[in-house]
Amino acid sequence: MWRFIPLLEASGKVQMVIDRWLLEQHLSGHPPALRFYTWSPPAISLGYHQHRYPEHWQHLVWQGEKVDLVRRPTGGRAVLHQGDLTYAVVTSGLVGTRVQVYEKICEFLIQGWRSLDIKLQYGTAGRGYINNPNCFDTATGADLVLPDGTKLIGSAQLRQGGAILQHGSIRLHPSAELFTQVFGTESFSSVQLPQNLDIEKIMTALIAAAEDCFGMRLEVQPLSESEWQAILS
Secondary structure, eight states, rough: EEEEEEEEEEEEHHHHHHHHHHHHHTTTTTOOOOEEEEEEEOOEEEOOOOOOOOOOGGGGGEETTOOEEEEEOOOSOOOOEEEEEEEEEEOOOOOOOHHHHHHHHHHHHHHHHHHHTTOOOHHHHHHHHTTOOOGGOOOOOEEETTSSSEEEEEEEEETTEEEEEEEEEEESSHHHHHHHHOOOTTTTOOOOTTTTTHHHHHHHHHHHHHHHHHOOOOEEEOHHHHHHHHOOO
């Protein structure tokens, strides 16, 4: 049995602390976990080892709110979190190379979106990947792209003591205006998804796929008051 934490909207800093806390909980014997969340206010998350980024990112404002700049516990490059849905999986017992483990976890994303009649495939990194600060401007073998090559999901991973945290951003309704403010005019590619797809429908499909792919049952268990105290302390 895995724990499912209901959809949560919070600041990027809080969301990253929760993901890290869930990994520590799993390492101490708690069940694996799956959750989905959104970022409020919008945020740019930096990869754990990403130390170079444009100075203007520290002063961005979007619709009257300052855009947060937060650091993920996972690797990779910068991701703009606005109009997206983020998933997080915390589990253990998966064997193989980093890419093989990515693919084992990503299988539920591929299967879930397939059930919504949207085919995803793994990306292939182009030249300039290493020097590009924008995660969504190139697609590596760990990312999932639409048939037209547009990147839909970018994921990152942290391994610790046999346990794995993998989380990723699913682009749903990104703002071209904000994206351009952050990354410049040449980076944006719009995501064409069916109009009838809302977050609830997407999560329902991904939850069913996760139970199937991981061969488990999810138990809905919101964060308790004492857990919130531990997370925020």
